[in-house]
Amino acid sequence: MAQILVVDDDASVRGFTARALTLDGHTVDEADDGDLALEQIAERAGAYDLVLSDIRMPAMDGIAMARNAVKDFPDLRILLMTGYAEQRERAADVDKIVIDVVSKPFTLADIRGAVNEALAA
Numbered sequence: 001m002a003q004i005l006v007v008d009d010d011a012s013v014r015g016f017t018a019r020a021l022t023l024d025g026h027t028v029d030e031a032d033d034g035d036l037a038l039e040q041i042a043e044r045a046g047a048y049d050l051v052l053s054d055i056r057m058p059a060m061d062g063i064a065m066a067r068n069a070v071k072d073f074p075d076l077r078i079l080l081m082t083g084y085a086e087q088r089e090r091a092a093d094v095d096k097i098v099i100d101v102v103s104k105p106f107t108l109a110d111i112r113g114a115v116n117e118a119l120a121a
Contacts, residue, residue, distance in 0.1 A: 001025040002049035007037040009057040034060030046073030055082040079118040
């Protein structure tokens with residue numbers, strides 16, 4: 001299965017998502033902000049099959065994290081998630097580096113489906 005990094009400053013969303021993906025057989029690491037995610041991506045030399053990140057976070061948002069991550073790891077697959085319409089619109093300018101944007105709140109089936117599609121892309 002896949003090695004996935006889940007990035008979200010909301011511990012309940014991060015934990016729910018990580019548990020769901022673990023139950024699907026994936027190995028999941030977690031980070032609570034974009035800057036910490038970048039550190040983990042660098043430590044693993046970009047060896048994640050997918051980075052699933054919230055857009056809106058306090059220190060470094062998901063869009064900035066995605067832009068920085070693909071500078072060093074251009075083949076990294078990134079899937080963003082947000083509960084804010086304006087954040088989804090902001091993500092439109094990174095469509096070449098981001099597979100899709102998942103709307104929050106999502107169901108277990110929604111996130112599993114989005115991850116499976118991103119991994120197959």
